[in-house]
Amino acid sequence: MTDPIIIAVPKGRILEEAVPLLMRAGIVPEAAFSDESSRALRFHTQTPGIDLIRVRAFDVATFVAHGAAQLGIVGSDVLAEFDYSELYAPVDLGIGHCRLSVAEPAQMAAGDDPRGWSHIRIATKYPHVTAQHFEARGVQAECVKLNGAMELAPLLGLAPRIVDLVSSGRTLKENGLVEVEVIAEVSSRLIVNRAAFKTRAEIVPLVERFRRAVEMRDAA
Structure with missing residues (x-):
């Protein structure tokens, strides 16, 4: 059988x-x-x-x-x-359908320009994709691997930025974060x-x- x-x-x-x-x-x-x-x-x-x-x-x-x-x-x-x-x-x-995006606190984003980054610390469950994306731009990305609750990382000082899936953006907004760059459409x-x-x-x-x-x- x-x-x-x-x-x-x-x-x-x-x-x-x-x-x-x-x-x-x-x-x-x-x-x-x-x-x-x-x-x-x-x-x-x-x-x-x-x-x-x-x-x-x-x-x-x-x-x-x-x-x-x-x-x-x-x-x-x-x-x-x-x-x-x-x-x-x-x-x-x-x-x-959603997107894989970089997000950071709204206060930080107000005076930030992703084109000027050279070394960043990011919390994400996508360390491979994140590092690959930034390496292609000549940016060194130090990735902190998390499996969930990504939005807490900037709030608690674990990492100032995150890479995560975004759909409506509501979760980001409720935690004081904003998208600053889209890595990929999903x-x-x-x-x-x-x-x-x-x-x-x-x-x-x-x-x-x-x-x-x-x-x-x-x-x-």
Whole structure:
């Protein structure tokens, strides 16, 4: 018996937009998937041979890169941070739109010009992307790795600036911060394990189902 195809989907913000797309692609999760009180992490679907796992966004890429899942849905920010050679990202799903930005206290920003930076200290969960971005500009970035509560870093003196995902900007504003530079526009992609793509024939038509689902949604 062939092992099921496992699709890794992210908890949180992207999941809400991903579910209608999964259903357009003919992948309907079992009822427990929508039960917010459920502690389960793996779920069956109405399609025999396809299961879903629900993990942290940053872990989606790791599960797929190492072959524990064959497909996944993840933001382009995560792909850029990890840069796994084992991943193929054939479809931009057009969901999870936001941007990866540099922010600092509004008071600091009033007299600051990013073009004049030479060495900066930044709190972020994207140290690779951040360092790479500033290195290309000849700026030395000292990155302090945090996994959350980024907005506290300037307030408590950990680092004067942060690099984080920004959608509406409300969280920044409520913590006295403003965007001063956009590093990248972000959207979510369908990712596939390269080895599985070559060896499991059922993955190619599955990718096409996602591509058609995106086209149908955009044409609606």
